[in-house]
Amino acid sequence: xxxxxxxxxxxxxxxxxxxxxxxxxxxxxxxxxxxxxxxxxxxxxxxxxxxxxxxxxxxxxxxxxxxxxxxxxxxxxxxxxxxxxxxxxxxxxxxxxxxxxxxxxxxxxxxxxxxxxxxxxxxxxxxxxxxxxxxxxxxxxxxxxxxxxxxxxxxxxxxxxxxxxxxxxxxxxxxxxxxxxxxxxxxxxxxxxxxxxxxxxxxxxxxxxxxxxxxxxxxxxxxxxxxxxxxxxxxxxxxxxxxxxxxxxxxxxxxxxxxxxxxxxxxxxxxxxxxxxxxxxxxxxxxxxxxxxxxxxxxxxxxxxxxxxxxxxxxxxxxxxxxxxxxxxxxxxxxxxxxxxxxxxxxxxxxxxxxxxxxxxxxxxxxxxxxxxxxxxxxxxxxxxxxxxxxxxxxxxxxxxxxxxxxxxxxxxxxxxxxxxxxxxxxxxxxxxxxxxxxxxxxxxxxxxxxxxxxxxxxxxxxxxxxxxxxxxxxxxxx
Amino acid sequence: xxxxxxxxxxxxxxxxxxxxxxxxxxxxxxxxxxxxxxxxxxxxxxxxxxxxxxxxxxxxxxxxxxxxxxxxxxxxxxxxxxxxxxxxxxxxxxxxxxxxxxxxxxxxxxxxxxxxxxxxxxxxxxxxxxxxxxxxxxxxxxxxxxxxxxxxxxxxxxxxxxxxxxxxxxxxxxxxxxxxxxxxxxxxxxxxxxxxxxxxxxxxxxxxxxxxxxxxxxxxxxxxxxxxxxxxxxxxxxxxxxxxxxxxxxxxxxxxxxxxxxxxxxxxxxxxxxxxxxxxxxxxxxxxxxxxxxxxxxxxxxxxxxxxxxxxxxxxxxxxxxxxxxxxxxxxxxxxxxxxxxxxxxxxxxxxxxxxxxxxxxxxxxxxxxxxxxxxxxxxxxxxxxxxxxxxxxxx
Numbered sequence: 001x002x003x004x005x006x007x008x009x010x011x012x013x014x015x016x017x018x019x020x021x022x023x024x025x026x027x028x029x030x031x032x033x034x035x036x037x038x039x040x041x042x043x044x045x046x047x048x049x050x051x052x053x054x055x056x057x058x059x060x061x062x063x064x065x066x067x068x069x070x071x072x073x074x075x076x077x078x079x080x081x082x083x084x085x086x087x088x089x090x091x092x093x094x095x096x097x098x099x100x101x102x103x104x105x106x107x108x109x110x111x112x113x114x115x116x117x118x119x120x121x122x123x124x125x126x127x128x129x130x131x132x133x134x135x136x137x138x139x140x141x142x143x144x145x146x147x148x149x150x151x152x153x154x155x156x157x158x159x160x161x162x163x164x165x166x167x168x169x170x171x172x173x174x175x176x177x178x179x180x181x182x183x184x185x186x187x188x189x190x191x192x193x194x195x196x197x198x199x200x201x202x203x204x205x206x207x208x209x210x211x212x213x214x215x216x217x218x219x220x221x222x223x224x225x226x227x228x229x230x231x232x233x234x235x236x237x238x239x240x241x242x243x244x245x246x247x248x249x250x251x252x253x254x255x256x257x258x259x260x261x262x263x264x265x266x267x268x269x270x271x272x273x274x275x276x277x278x279x280x281x282x283x284x285x286x287x288x289x290x291x292x293x294x295x296x297x298x299x300x301x302x303x304x305x306x307x308x309x310x311x312x313x314x315x316x317x318x319x320x321x322x323x324x325x326x327x328x329x330x331x332x333x334x335x336x337x338x339x340x341x342x343x344x345x346x347x348x349x350x351x352x353x354x355x356x357x358x359x360x361x362x363x364x365x366x367x368x369x370x371x372x373x374x375x376x377x378x379x380x381x382x383x384x385x386x387x388x389x390x391x392x393x394x395x396x397x398x399x400x401x402x403x404x405x406x407x408x409x410x411x412x413x414x415x416x417x418x419x420x421x422x423x424x425x426x427x428x429x430x431x432x433x434x435x436x437x438x439x440x441x442x443x444x445x446x447x448x449x450x451x452x453x454x455x456x457x458x459x460x461x462x463x464x465x466x467x468x469x470x471x472x473x474x475x476x477x478x479x
Numbered sequence: 480x481x482x483x484x485x486x487x488x489x490x491x492x493x494x495x496x497x498x499x500x501x502x503x504x505x506x507x508x509x510x511x512x513x514x515x516x517x518x519x520x521x522x523x524x525x526x527x528x529x530x531x532x533x534x535x536x537x538x539x540x541x542x543x544x545x546x547x548x549x550x551x552x553x554x555x556x557x558x559x560x561x562x563x564x565x566x567x568x569x570x571x572x573x574x575x576x577x578x579x580x581x582x583x584x585x586x587x588x589x590x591x592x593x594x595x596x597x598x599x600x601x602x603x604x605x606x607x608x609x610x611x612x613x614x615x616x617x618x619x620x621x622x623x624x625x626x627x628x629x630x631x632x633x634x635x636x637x638x639x640x641x642x643x644x645x646x647x648x649x650x651x652x653x654x655x656x657x658x659x660x661x662x663x664x665x666x667x668x669x670x671x672x673x674x675x676x677x678x679x680x681x682x683x684x685x686x687x688x689x690x691x692x693x694x695x696x697x698x699x700x701x702x703x704x705x706x707x708x709x710x711x712x713x714x715x716x717x718x719x720x721x722x723x724x725x726x727x728x729x730x731x732x733x734x735x736x737x738x739x740x741x742x743x744x745x746x747x748x749x750x751x752x753x754x755x756x757x758x759x760x761x762x763x764x765x766x767x768x769x770x771x772x773x774x775x776x777x778x779x780x781x782x783x784x785x786x787x788x789x790x791x792x793x794x795x796x797x798x799x800x801x802x803x804x805x806x807x808x809x810x811x812x813x814x815x816x817x818x819x820x821x822x823x824x825x826x827x828x829x830x831x832x833x834x835x836x837x838x839x840x841x842x843x844x845x846x847x848x849x850x851x852x853x854x855x856x857x858x859x860x861x862x863x864x865x866x867x868x869x870x871x872x873x874x875x
Contacts (some may be wrong), residue, residue: 457553
């Protein structure tokens, strides 16, 4: 079920009403049931895959707690391999076999491609990673094994974050299923406000920009440099608003029900370096890779070469996590290269700024940092969004060619949409900018009833009237 | 356990008021305590939570319900306001539709059809040559189902015309697959003649009608509601419809060349029985009401004609229906207009210059029928059909 669908508009209030009407002991089973309904609204049969993952890691968790020594380690490896096997079959099988056969053909072996062509279950990478984090944390002794299957299944399947995160840690979420969530109108208002902000990002910003981006990236050769540049700029905002919008709705929906999910974004485009960007973008995934891949590989506690390798491997795997396509791998590696280059040139840049009289807190220095980080990120987004590396190369080499201001529109995106698109980006930035200085939400909450409701109502109608309601999937669902 | 039950663990609510104990509540509390006693010690939090009252605090709940209720009312109000604004527009496409729906047209000659009708027939020219009032009902991207719907709505609200010129297209036997530009229909969903066929095209059209703002927000991508708001503050859209006719001051766009290269082998256009039936209904209903129907196939750029593989079959069906209902069928496929690219902007649509020439010809041809002597009788219609129409000045 999509958050931006009519079904969800009916589903969510019913779930909230039911949740608070039931006694506590019935709430978790109820959440599991509605989460199943939520997931089965996509492709019902795929819930079986989830059940398999849940079954494997539930049993593994219990035995990991009981076993000791080598058997324990073997059990962890077996559990991880089993869970990853599901991910591999559904997400990467075609990719790996195609590439293997391609390489084999190059060396003269004539192999046919054993493609299985199955539709990727929605959000598979998210719940697989959430499940993996549980077994690893049980293995590390930081989390007790969950003996109640229903509670564990609800941890993996909790519907607000089931298909696109945030990828939760068991320490943060499982214990909440044992707590009593009270009907607290302030918390509910806060959750609904967060959801409304998420809907604004998704429906007003992301889905309108998508109309332009989809047209241009479908056949970049048909568009001039101005259109390619604009589409790339729009995609940077589209993907941010699409994904952070989803996270806002997920966090808000969970908050309405009384659950706290981790924050996933922290205004990433205000980062002054790529390294900072990755601390503020998709935080739940970045920290997952940090905790379960980068640090176990040695992190930065190895020699310089080893550290470079760790960074590149982590980012390459992170790219591959996003999708079974070389564009994602190259995007990941490119970000790794950015980090390494940033680290290598950090001293040089600091000296150059100092020589120019621009101290750490200087506005111009910050602006240069933010702008250059944004431009580098946009260049990486080209690779991420392009259909293939050929298209990405074309776009990156044609940004500055044939700028024609008289032909900005595309087939789907008429000129009348441009003021709305640009206005929505400005509004987003304005709110984010102000929110960094004053707590806008608090100001609204403290306002008297009539103006407060007027603000809430106006915002709802702003989303309704300027949004695009085409049941567009969230980009990250495909991952 | 009792400590937890009274909320000293920090898990208890801070905002739930505790009602004064009554015999009933005491009894319930006793039951809860018995349940708690049965629960294993390993679930203290769950036990504590079971002890909490599941009662919903009424005031905050009411406040939330009130807020959403007000939102719903505001949505209904906005929806009605937008519809009101659109229905009071006097210019452009909505102006033409509003004139039809409010019964202000009452023309003697009515042209119905798709965008080809919309851009090919200039009622001002027809009026000046025939001396009869005329109006164009053509709709963009409408097939016979929606064309017939608008004609029915016209007949419901206006005096019966003497003649209906129904323009035929290569796609006359294909039903509308998708509602194009939903915004154009939103103010008229209370018209059964419009709503019913729309629902047949898209069963979810009920949402446009019954869910406030759904049509304006979800279906319409053109911000039609802004046009409505502008009208409410006194701003009408720029006038580009003249008695329902929408002239296109365009030159050849090159779309046809792209299309041609994509279908080098030609196209076979489907003939759907339901669409055939609709065309028959249109002819029969008009004739039964004493309205003379004339089928016209307006000029189509000649290169496109050879790309329609089943054109002969389609035209024989047109002719067969025309013969059966005694309707004249004026086919301009062989007109000299079809060979002049300067008169078209794509293969199906003439520009304003081409439309003027074509409208003049249609008007002259129409005037030869001595319409004053055709007082809405079937007999007259038969006579019309029996008379071999004078050859068009534009025919080769």
